[in-house]
Amino acid sequence: MASDGEEYYSGGEDYYTDDDVDSNIDDDGGENWQPESDDDEEIGADKKAVGAVDRYRILTEDEVRARQDADTAKVGELFAIPVGVAAVLLHHYKWSLDELQDKLFSSSSAAAATGVSLDVDPAVSVNAHPLVCGICFEEHAAGEMRSTGCNSHFYCLTCWRGYAHFAILDGARCLSLRCPDTSCSAAVVRELLDDVITDADDKSRYDNFLLRSYIEEGTKFKWYPGRGCSLAVEFIGGGGGDKHNDYNQDDVECTHGHAFCFRCGEEAHRPATCETVVAWAEKNAENSETARWVLANAKHCPKCRLPIEKNQGCMHMTCRPPCLHEFCWLCLGSWVEHKDPNFDSCNVYEQAKANGEATDDKLRTCTSTSGGQRTGRQGREH
Template identity: 55%
Template sequence: MASTGDNEEEYHSSPEEAEEGGGDDVDRMSFRSASNESDNDAGADDDCTYGDSDSNDDCTYGDSDSDDGLYDEYEEEGLEEVDDEGGILDEMRFTATQYAVLTMDELRARQEEHTARVADLIALPPALAAAVLRHFKWSAQGVWERWFSDERKVRNAVGLREDGSALSRAVNDATLTCYICFEVQGPGEMRSAGCAHFYCRGCWSGYVRTAVGDGVRCLSIRCPDMACSAAVVRDLVDDVADAKDAKRYGEFLVRSYVEESKRLRWCPAAGCDRAVEFDGEKCTVQLDAWCACGHGFCLACGEEAHRPVSCDTVRVWMEKNRSDSETAQWVLANTKHCPECRRPIEKNHGCMHMTCSPPCKHQFCWLCLGPWEKHDGGNFYNCNRYNEAWAEGKYTEEELRRSQAKVSVDRYLHYYERWAAHERSRQKALEDVAALGKDGSQREAVAAAFGVVETELDFLEEAFRQVAECRRMLRWTYAFGYNLDDPAKRDLFEDLQSQADKSLELLHECAEKDRKDLVAEAAGVRGAVADKYLEFRPKLSSLTAVARNHFENMARAFRDGLAEVEVDPAVAARRAAAVPPPLPKDDDDDHRFDDLRM
């Protein structure tokens, strides 16, 4: 979530962690932070699980003679077996009941409701109950177990009075001296945190302003008296602080409610201040949630939505993308070592005469790595001669290492390029959704071209939504494929991926190309494509349903560990007979990896 002030620190989940980040500013009034020694939350963590889909529809996995033949096959088999309900994907509709998207106002209301229930349970005012709840990471179960097992210990840890008092703030009833500014104040002019140490409003205001300026640690401040551990809570802050500081304190309290809770996560989209609440104690397995802003992310790991692959697969893949290991692999694959000093050299000119950089300055041939003096002046050299050892698979250690490094880079690029390409296609599909949706820039023109009212174009918007979701799912299968080592499962995986990809391309081409062709044909001739539109609409709706089922089947197969999917016998036989490619030789593709990482 965006920070609420220019002087805020990075948010920490505990006061101890925050205190490690730095000391207080000597120019400002110091404040005291609670130790907040947190006990482990009690209660078991309930795992969230996917439910089985009610639909038992299966798609045939096998080769088709042509794209049109694939559509005809679905048409002949009958579309009554295809789940064509509203929405994008069956499991997305199912899992939507497992979480709720909350606005800031709804979060505050939820927090107040949560606090009120606990306040009634332990007979404390809401402000003190909120301090107890935060100590237990906003877990009512933790409060229930620890409060009634050892109330005194909890009171000491939170900063409540041991005599059982439920006072969150107090007002002086006699004239007293403020021991910060040493001014005499009349009755009703001073406040305390429920203890015996009263201070004037001005000093309290400065104390709170200093605490709020240092970030979320303001939620753990104690009485300014060094010998007192009384907690400073929301009631006192609202009473003594100015409106700006009180507002920021309230924002930190909401942040704490979300970020320290096991059930809530902020939407990670830029500029979004909504949070998603999981319907359970804690989400520990992959579960995609979709915020009202349109961004999807996983409730378990916080990464972008990545169904059907696991959180571990995404973590490994993202670490691979962020690491610099591939740069080192590129150096190995696309450079050669100077035969004299062993420094890696990249060829950046056309001729084969290489000169190592100072102080080495060794001159050698790029092709055979032999000394250049044997190539100069018409002397004999063997760069043009075929090497029998290479033909027999005999490599030097350096040649083998470079070849293996090149294979590793090429394999990574294969999966990364497809992973990135599907994301670009997904973004384009989302642009089409916006353009063809309600109030979209193209909706009126397309409706006019087809000779229909705008409300009849919902099927077109739904098709592009399905395309975007399928692109996202297919994108993450390449991260899975990169880390898949089991040869038997790889055959199953690639067959599922191929069939899903084929149905997606048919859908996307129909929604994009066929639509544009019809609109272009109808330009200037109203009603000219009425018959073709009547064919286009059911075809696109059918392809939408077919793609949905293909991807649902793929998701179920991933969820089951690729254990119960049968590969078409012809596909298995073809792959079994495939000849592995030869060991790659050096070529002039140095630019590929640099372009990718830019």
């Protein structure tokens, strides 16, 4: 028999004691079995988060600008061209070094299509003798005029300055600025702009357009969309799979706590896919159209606040059960206190409208501000 404090559990020919059960040791002398804990899940989540961080790098504006300058200098050294010409080439090919090299090495005319030449150095020409400016038609002494890569059309510094100023005011298209001569497609390079622009605001705006182009037109960088956030994120890759899968559904967060999806640019939405988010947005847009229709074609019952559509009958309205509130459709006042015996007009509304104190739009807007209920009902007209 079992001794005190010890029980046996019958299971066929085998029997086990409480000590055996509590030991959690298998018959083969294996390791102790331990139930799964939340710690394992937390470790897995931490590893996943670290993997996501490794795929991205957070950059400040200064770091982005340094990266842009490095890419431009690299292209300049590779093809032995001025950095201004290199910047034009990179901008044309969406700041992709790989695509730029493929195009330039495979086609001798690829550079010309961008408005620059790989054989022109320096990028800016200065007149060696007096010339007449093609814009102001005044003669200028040697050294007082400039020409961009075409080396054919010379303009004075004042005209170049005005030309650049209005181009920069026009927006980011100044990055694709061409020679003022309408028959010439030579690109205006950075060296020329630095030479002629004296206004600090113009220089700052141009620099900002160039920096934004590097982020917004490329594929490896994106701005964080948070209000007032000037940080950018660089996609590094990793994690296997093709490029599409690398970008697919990756939520990233900056040091300011702004999170978004790198692939679609919307707010962070893991585990929902980008396609699901798009479908949801389209569904919400449809609901918005419905809400606008209600505002335009319905009013709220002054008592229960549910929307009512009036499609026929007089101005004496009675809300559906259980409300049963009676009111005037025009002035929304209680019908009990209504003074006009004519069911097709309203003295209160007409008088207010005549005095400019109320309009149908104002009444509708005012009565449409109740919260949240989207189930409509028709009132009963008398």
